[in-house]
Amino acid sequence: MExxxxxxxxxxxxxxxxxxxxxxxxxAMLLSIYKNDGVSLCFTLNLAVADTLxxxxxxxxxxxxxxxxxxxxxxxxxxxxxxxxTSSAAASVLTVMLIAxxxxxxxxxxxxxxxxxxxxxxxxxxxxxxxxSYLIGFLPFGVSIFxxxxxxGPCSFFAVFHxxxxxxxSCAGFFPAVLLFVFFYCDMLKIASMHSQQIRKMELAGAMAxxxxxxxxxxxxxxxxxxxxxxxxxxxxxxxxxxxxxxxVACQECFLYQVLEQYLxxxxxxxxxxxxxxxAYWQKEVRQQLYHMALGVKKGFISFLxxxxxxxxxxxxxxxxxxxxxTISHPELDG
Numbered sequence: 001m002e003x004x005x006x007x008x009x010x011x012x013x014x015x016x017x018x019x020x021x022x023x024x025x026x027x028a029m030l031l032s033i034y035k036n037d038g039v040s041l042c043f044t045l046n047l048a049v050a051d052t053l054x055x056x057x058x059x060x061x062x063x064x065x066x067x068x069x070x071x072x073x074x075x076x077x078x079x080x081x082x083x084x085x086t087s088s089a090a091a092s093v094l095t096v097m098l099i100a101x102x103x104x105x106x107x108x109x110x111x112x113x114x115x116x117x118x119x120x121x122x123x124x125x126x127x128x129x130x131x132x133s134y135l136i137g138f139l140p141f142g143v144s145i146f147x148x149x150x151x152x153g154p155c156s157f158f159a160v161f162h163x164x165x166x167x168x169x170s171c172a173g174f175f176p177a178v179l180l181f182v183f184f185y186c187d188m189l190k191i192a193s194m195h196s197q198q199i200r201k202m203e204l205a206g207a208m209a210x211x212x213x214x215x216x217x218x219x220x221x222x223x224x225x226x227x228x229x230x231x232x233x234x235x236x237x238x239x240x241x242x243x244x245x246x247x248x249v250a251c252q253e254c255f256l257y258q259v260l261e262q263y264l265x266x267x268x269x270x271x272x273x274x275x276x277x278x279x280a281y282w283q284k285e286v287r288q289q290l291y292h293m294a295l296g297v298k299k300g301f302i303s304f305l306x307x308x309x310x311x312x313x314x315x316x317x318x319x320x321x322x323x324x325x326x327t328i329s330h331p332e333l334d335g
Contacts, residue, residue: 007262008065015062018055018272022048025276028289036285039122040106043099044279044286046126050091050133051272057084058269064155078155079141085157085269087137090173092272094129096234097177100227104184107191107224136173140165156261166245174242181231188224226282233278237271240264 029045032038060081064073073081106113140146146165148158241264248256279286 005066008062010266011058011065012062014266014270014273015055015059018269019052019059021273021276022052022055024290024293025279025286026052028286028293031293032285032289038285039117039119040099040102041285042122042126043095043102044283046129047092047095047099047275047279050088050095051275053088054085054092054269054272057081057088061155067154072152073155075151075160078151079147079160081155082157082160083137083141085137086161087134089268089272090136091130091133092275093173093177093234093238094133096230096275097180098125098129099230100181100184103224103227104188107188136169157265158257158261163245163249166242167249170242170246174238178231178235181227181234185224185228185231188227192224226278229278229282230275233271233274237274238268241268 025048026045029041029048033041033045064078072078102117105117109116140161143165146162146168148160148162151159241260244256244260244264248254248260281287
């Protein structure tokens with residue numbers, strides 16, 4: 001019981017942090033899109049929304065973990081909660097893939113990028129992404145072998161979903177996604193290196209003597225850096241949970257559910273807290289918008305502090321009018 005309570009406290013803290021940090025990034029991205037109208041910013045916004053929904057979905061599990069009552073959440077309600085958690089997590093992972101593909105396309109086809117990735121195409125990609133995510137999350141409701149036959153509570157992932165469900169997701173989604181990430185990263189790094197070599201040759205030939213390195217090359221390497229950090233964060237967060245789940249399926253005598261649910265699952269969900277921190281630090285638009293928002297809050301707070309004493313002091317008292325007669329004497333006229 002003490003272990004369940006500790007897990008509930010950690011889950012509650014993680015929930016508050018995920019919702020608060022991602023909601024802040026959502027506001028920053030909405031303001032950035034309003035100012036810049038960029039398609040890539042919409043994908044970043046979608047990632048923050050998906051991660052926020054993960055925090056909202058796991059918030060329903062906190063009460064079940066912290067409650068001392070013997071009566072736990074019903075199986076149907078628990079299944080719905082875990083389906084929403086799985087759908088939001090799938091949307092987050094698919095959005096990371098979409099961001100990686102978007103950056104890959106911008107480097108691979110820089111002249112045709114805005115023709116290919118229009119606003120309509122971006123909206124269709126995001127809509128299809130959410131449709132696939134909810135199909136994945138609610139898949140156990142239509143496939144009986146992905147459901148647990150017994151349910152004793154408290155509500156958790158493996159209390160209602162069988163490890164075979166995670167095995168299917170790993171083989172059909174996770175490992176192909178990692179291979180696709182690696183392909184994007186290697187190809188982007190090769191293209192960025194080719195651009196850098198071409199610029200270096202031009203500099204040595206004197207065609208760019210005294211000029212600065214073009215921002216095109218810098219943007220390429222920044223895109224590669226951001227994608228590599230997202231890939232690394234995603235892989236390190238979810239790999240232990242998925243690999244251990246595969247071990248649980250292969251080894252029926254191994255009882256790894258406690259490790260999976262109280263440690264490795266939290267590590268995977270924690271990726272939703274890492275994503276906004278990565279963008280808040282590495283993406284210039286998000287960093288600048290957060291800085292402007294902080295300045296606005298600071299100015300508003302200072303104005304409130306100055307306005308508060310004026311309100312507490314009450315209406316100003318009328319000052320007594322006094323009339324002073326000032327006599328100016330001129331020596332020539334007085335004489």
